[in-house]
Amino acid sequence: MVTGTSLAVPGAWARRPSAAVCTAVAASLTALLANVPLVYIFVRAVEAGVERYADLVFSAQTWWLTSRSLLLVLGVLGLALPVAVTLAWLVTRTDLPGRRVLAVVAALPLVFPSYVAALAWVSVWGPRGLAQKALAPLGVELLPAWAYGYPGAWLVLSLFTYPYAYLLVVAALRSVDPAAEEAARSLGKKRWVVFFTTVLPQLKAAIFSGSLLIALYTLSDFGAVSIVRFNTFTLSIYNAYQGLFDRSTAASLATVLVAVTIVLIATEGWLSSRLRPWRRKPTRPPRRVRLGRWKPLALTGVFALLTVNLVTPLVVIVFWAARALALGNPVGAAAEAAVRSLGVAGVTAVVAVLLSLPVSIWSVRGGSRLAGLAQRASYSGYALPGLVIALALVFFATRLTPALYQTATLLVFAYVVRFLPEAISATTASLRALAPGFEEAARSLGNGSWAVLRTVTLPLIRPGLLAGGGLVFLTTMKELPATLILRPTGFDTLSVRVWTAASEGIYSQAALPSLILVLVAAVPVFFLIVRPVLMERS
């Protein structure tokens, strides 16, 4: 590691402007690099001619594809949001038995990458899956095929993505002042009326953000929709990439998908901007609602849900993995893949956090318009599905940087572009929370800027950096489509191994890498997501 002293040459006065310039340059460079895929996917799309591009984009198929994908998004939101809000309300506002433990457990389906969830799902609920085998003595020879297609995609994505909204709603419910509800109750309003007229409006911001997360997840999901065979936009782009010699089709479709995600993000921004700010900081803990005779029903519902989306997939994976081990499936390949996954995810996390520093510092401490622009530009990956980033980089690297093509460096670059926003939000939030007074005081005592950064700023924002890095690590581990397309030859990660086995229809071979993936993911999920949100006040 390079130490600061070797570079912190005295002569502070002269160095002041150049330091600012350096931060700005690093931030601008990051912002530019983050936009390489976005720009290049458009370049490649119109390369075959504007006319052909327009033909592809404004075709009936594209509209049909867009509506099919949006129907899935709406369906998923329609199920995931009620589940998320109900669960959040049950664990924060009622006397549900075991609510503290349930609050944590209800968020745990986050440990399953969508393709692992979908694999477990079809191996249980497929026409001749485990559920049929259990029902066979009753004469059930075939279950209906609703594990696949729209119903399958809808259920899998809803039941495994609701935690994104659930966590936000729990946090919101905890910060809502119960005074308004109590006033409404004292005016004689019924409990459910109070919930819909007083509580729910205060949760809007959390519900909007949660909806956006779920919608973007659904739109960019590749693994689950391929396994349940529902052709969404993302899957069609992959099919075009895989099945056609002419790759302008895939590139053109990708630009439409990017446009759709940008519209979704803008819509959420517009809706949220119209919200009135509510009074935060509850004056006292809310009075818990007595569930009374509803208690058994609520408990049954929660347990049924968790049986389907947590216990069953876990049991299935462990069962298949145990069988694979008993049959003598080699462990070596899965172990090697695990090392690769951990390696690239680790490097990505470090790079993303480092790049987030200049971007966040410039925008929080500098505060210029340009700095704000650089920060927003660095969020590019938020709107870009992993598959789109991968396609853009394949095109870019084969033409312009063949030395980087099919290298781990390019793969890490793709991950960084995709997940940089997670690191920037964490770093920015912790910098905002740090009063500049600390740094100014340290400087006034005669410390150089580097020393201040090293001894004051970084140690104080370290928890935020760790959280950001941890999130990037988690999402990188689970990433599938970009990994499939950009990995160096022979570079099988856990996600690639699960995918390969699944696309051959050999589920037992997917079990061991899936199990490792879930176990590794459980660590950051628990410490970075579940614990800070759910266990803060207990």
Place this chain on the structure above:
Amino acid sequence: MSSPGRNFGILLLLVVLAAAGCGPETADNEAVSERALIVYSGRSEALVGPLLEAFERESAVRTEVRYGGTSELAATILEEAENSPADLFLSQDAAALGALSGAGRLMVLDRALLERVPHRYRSNRDDWVGLSGRARTVVYEPSRISEADLPESLEAVGSPAYRGRFGVAPTNGSFQAHMAVYRVLHGADALERLLAAIAANEPQTYPKNSAIVEGVIAGEIDLGLVNHYYLWRAKREDPSVTARNYFMTGPGASFVNAAGVGVLSDRPAARELVTYLLSETAQRYFTEETYEYALAGSVPQSVDLPPLGEVGSPDLDFAEVSAALEETLRAIDRSGLIR
């Protein structure tokens, strides 16, 4: 207003360092791949992995294999142009090899070596060669559909009787070559009509043949268009499998395609691998382990299959099929089967 502070040039340095952090790993990979033979394989790891391992043991040549779809890898080779790192391309079907040959991407191979394979199953420019033969068949589950009710021809697959009950793999090289054969025999318009009828009949679409066979076994579908040998492999894994193969009789409904190999670089090791793949050991592997037809030499069939010459395949010219491939892919795209 607080200044952004001094010496943040260090941040830039950290960024560079971080980038360099992945440097050694990359350099490592590159050093390795300089020695290893880079193989792009449109055939799955389960099918050709053991064979390539055997080659490594015998020849001391190391291979790095990039597994993917046949058309995906062919398109990748076209996109990579002269920057392609691939030394060798193992293709699931002859048409994709023909397309690469047409684009001038393949190197000429030793004539004497190629002549071990019947003329039909190799390039007339001597730049690719078939390794194993596979017949297009219908896989079906007799308990859910009887043999008498199976389609006789590809056109019949569009009949309402099969609505939602059958599987196809529209992004898979074997299906695409099958459609290209149909185009050669019946013309572009007939192909459009066929694809429209298939697409309108709500097929289940799979990424691969093997997944279709698994889908029939798992009860997701009752029948599917596949290559013959996946079923034999599934039966070996699980002897209780009751699914069967059926050879359609309509013109172009079944034919024998060749999985083959083309060479992209002038590294001697690449030719060494081609020689190995045409050797009796490798050909025996194809009949005994993957249940295909051997194309070189005279290795007998290991399972009960109609003889190579008797499968209802007309006298096809694969050069024509290859030439029809790109238009066929466009037609598949237009039909809506893949999106």
